[in-house]
Amino acid sequence: MQKYKKLFEPIKIGSIEIKNRFAMAPMGPLGLADSEGGFNQRGVEYYTARARGGVGLVITGVTFVDNVIEEHDVCHVPCSTHNPVHFIRTAREMTERIHAYDARIFLQLSGGFGRVTIPTNLGNHPPVAPSPITHRWLDKTCRELSVAEIKQIVENFGKGAYNAKRAGFDGVQIHAVHEGYLIDQFAISLFNQRTDDYGGSLENRLRFAKEIVEEIKKTCGADFPVTLRYSPKSFIKGLRDGALPGEEFEEKGRDIPEGIEAAKLLVSYGYDALDIDVGSYDSWWWSHPPMYQEKGLYIPYAKIIKDVVEVPIICAGRMDNPALALNALEDGACDMVSLGRPLLADESYVNKLRSGKVVNIRPCLSCQEGCMGRIQEYSSLNCAVNPRACRERETELTPALTSRKILIAGGGVAGCEAARVLALRGHKPIIYESTGRLGGNLIPGGAPDFKEDDHALIAWYENTLKELNVEVHLNTVVTPELISNHQIDGLIIATGSKPKMFSLGDNSKxxxxxxxxxxxxxxxxxxxxxxxxxxxxxxxxxxxxxxxxxxxxxxxxxxxxxxxxxxxxxxxxxxxxxxxxxxxxxxxxxxxxxxxxxxxxxxxxxxxxxxxxxxxxxxGYTSENSLYNELKYDFSDIHVIGDARKVSNIMYAIWDAFEVASKL
CATH class of the missing domain: 3.50.50.60 (FAD/NAD(P)-binding domain)
Known part of the structure; x- marks a missing residue:
């Protein structure tokens, strides 16, 4: 699309040329590793799908370089040093396939989580930190790392990057002087009370990050790109206490003046690009922005850093609006746009934008139910609106052996998803919706301006079903009589839920x-x-x-x-x-x-x-399942999905529908 042509111009990071200005943002790859620290088949398919979808640079999620000093249950995420031969073998398949799409891939190497390790991933292992400070969530004091342990982690970064290079990665990203992870804890005086060479002055607090890039360049060569995830501002009011947008407060973490100075130092140490966000786990609605945050919230901070350093700046943070992304490039705020959750929602975002099919891009809701919510609770990365994310191979849709006519009662999100999947497989779904439009509870749910993407999802379903020629009847209540007038091969009840109400006496208001x-x-x-x-x-x-x-x-x-x-x-x-x-x-x-x-x-x-x-x-809501209960003994192939089955959320409505429709 000519309007967005600038987003598709090539750019170089260090010695590497990237075909467009889109990077896949690093997201925790939980569930994408095998027991030996390699990438499992899910991981290979997941990252390859995003390269196939057009992104110029894939940046993987966290890969550990150390599994001894900061102990982890092997292996929540990949580890490039745990079993190097196995890691190289599994990663090589992935990098070769990604390169086939003329995309580049960087491995994100992590120095560890320190005081911010998510409790479900910590197990019984003691948390570590630069100093004996309080853990972010647990009532535990972290163990201070020794100088020898720091040196060992630095050495492991060299080994991990060397293994990445052998596996075909085009560069690495260091995780991170951002969000309050271990290396960032060293960099921030609130967390670092050391009095040795790794504490005190800003230069000392950045020594860990400096030695890492120097070790990688020494091991892999000066022309091997090393980028850094970097937050110039923390938004920390105090331990476990973050600031809100527009709130006046005293910054206890890293503030902009020090953020500028640190950025200059980090670039002088040899980092080839900075990947900008803001926030910390003490204010992690900045680092993992929900729908209550503005779109493009990191752009002003990226611009601040872009103006003081001479390396490419990558900017993430709700950048899914292509006009917003284009403006950020044209205004000189950044050189690349990083898409994380939008590429979970739609792996082909970039190709669809390039070919002018913006209406076909499935929107991210910033609900975080399928990504951070599941990582937090179940150590598994997925997506609420895209049931195939991180399960690309096993959820690949297969054509129906026989085309069947399936009546769907209800045009909420569950009914729409069921119709979409059935149509893609060659079935003939027919939706009957009792109201005047599709969307169900997403219509009132999306009324607040910060829920605009709920309505965008409805529009996406409306457009998609129209393109698939799905027959839709509005303002029509499904009754047994209506069903009996159709020669159908299956019935899906997706009648949703209705608000719970009770009497308070005079109910006029x-x-x-x-x-x-x-x-x-x-x-x-x-x-x-x-x-x-x-x-x-x-x-x-x-x-x-x-x-x-x-x-x-x-x-x-x-x-x-x-x-x-x-x-x-x-x-x-x-x-x-x-x-x-x-x-x-x-x-x-x-x-x-x-x-x-x-x-x-x-x-x-x-x-x-x-x-x-x-x-x-x-x-709350109660399931509207009266039609199902009336008909459940009359049909051999009847399914109840979404809120009609059990009141839950958007994610389970969509996942229910996908599961059932993909197997009919």
Missing amino acids: VYSAAQVLLKEVDPGSKTVIVGGGLVGCELALWLADQEKKVTLVEVQSKLLALNGPLCHANSEMLEKLVPFKGIEVLTSAKILKTTDKGILLEANNKTEEIPCDSVILAV
């Missing part, structure tokens, strides 16, 4: 969250939201941004208590945004009834009346 989000009713200037789950909290933010007085009432002892597992970056940011936006929160509180003035509730063993114009119930 009691509304569901969906009614308010769809602007079917006016909640007035003062409202009480009953339910502090995800829907209630997001609704509260949306109304507060409209300058309404909002009180959030939750029967549990904390907000988001029954949601999960949410990625902590999402949940922690949401928990902080609620009071930051001036929303009053009452936990361990029970609603009793409405009154003439508002609502009566019980909290802290006393009864209190809160004046309000409306009461909004956000207390």
